[in-house]
Amino acid sequence: MKDDYLWDKSGEPDPEIEQLENLLGGLRSRRTAKDLMPAVEKLSRKGARTFPKWLSVAAAVAFVLLALGVFNVIQRQSVKQFSDSQFVMLNPTSPEPPVEVAAPAGGSGETSQPESEKPLAAAAQNEKRTSLETRRRNIARKREAFLNRQEQTEGLMAKEQLLKALQITSSNLDIVQKQVQGDEKQGPSS
């Protein structure tokens, strides 16, 4: 049957189909796998040798994150040490002497003093109180100045850390970019 010839070349051959087969058969490809083998072998070698691109990028990103983490920890530790030492330098003595609380009039502490010395004692107490307040204010000012300096130091260190991280990131991205460009140059033209 002629339909079978068209389907699976069995049965009685159809002369028109045979003619078309003969005519169009000349359009078949004459290339073989051998023509492709150098490219295939190159591709196989490359596949065995290199990482996938996504793995390279992921490794670079992971490395940058790790570097940032390490820098962060180091920075925190150094800032803490620095601030502790600065605070000790600014306040070498014990923080403040205990403030004497003025006893109420007629208390037991004043009964021993003579009447003539009472105004002098009160003036001395006032003087002592004002000097204490001045000292407190000075300490507060120093503490404030120290905190400002601490903040500045932290800021500077953070800036340095950021710059270093950016340098590392850019160098890693350069490496990855070179790798990807290298892969593309070696890869097939598609």
Next chain:
Amino acid sequence: MSEIEATGDLLLFAGERDKVASAAPVTAISPDASLVESVRGGDTDAFGKLYALYSPMVHGILLARVPRSEVDDLVQDIFLVALNRLNTLRDTNAFGGWLAMIARNRAMDFYRQSRVTEELSEEMAGRSFHDTEAREVLAVIRQLPEAYRETLVLRLVEGMTGPEIAERTGLKAESVRVNLHRGMKILRERLGITETV
């Protein structure tokens, strides 16, 4: 008649292609699938065998769509691309359908990228009378609906039988049979050949 039927066939064609891609794992591994596994393992001889088996299909799919002067280079490109992406193929039994899909997509990309140059290269290539006649017949085949032209080129140019076309492309044998007969009928009409019964 033919346009509507061909559209229906094309839909069937696309549906089948999807079926091939998402087919459930087949228990029996075909010889072609074991070749694919060997190629994955770096066996270049297996790649040579796979090329010999499937290059006519890829060549036919491209010849039905792009200028002949470009086809040979594109066939090689497609095999290199396939080799590069072979690890992404989940079901090795579906290699044929997968490769056919790469070839069809590559043909579409070709037209997106270089429509002007192909017109020139097709005209510039001077050939013998026999070759010119073959080109004329091929031009008529290329005007047929996609499903018909691909099947006819595989049958008449590449010399593949219907069952081979079905096996290599992952299409259903019934669809290939229908496409062959309908396509041949339209081709006879357009070439002015009266069918002898």
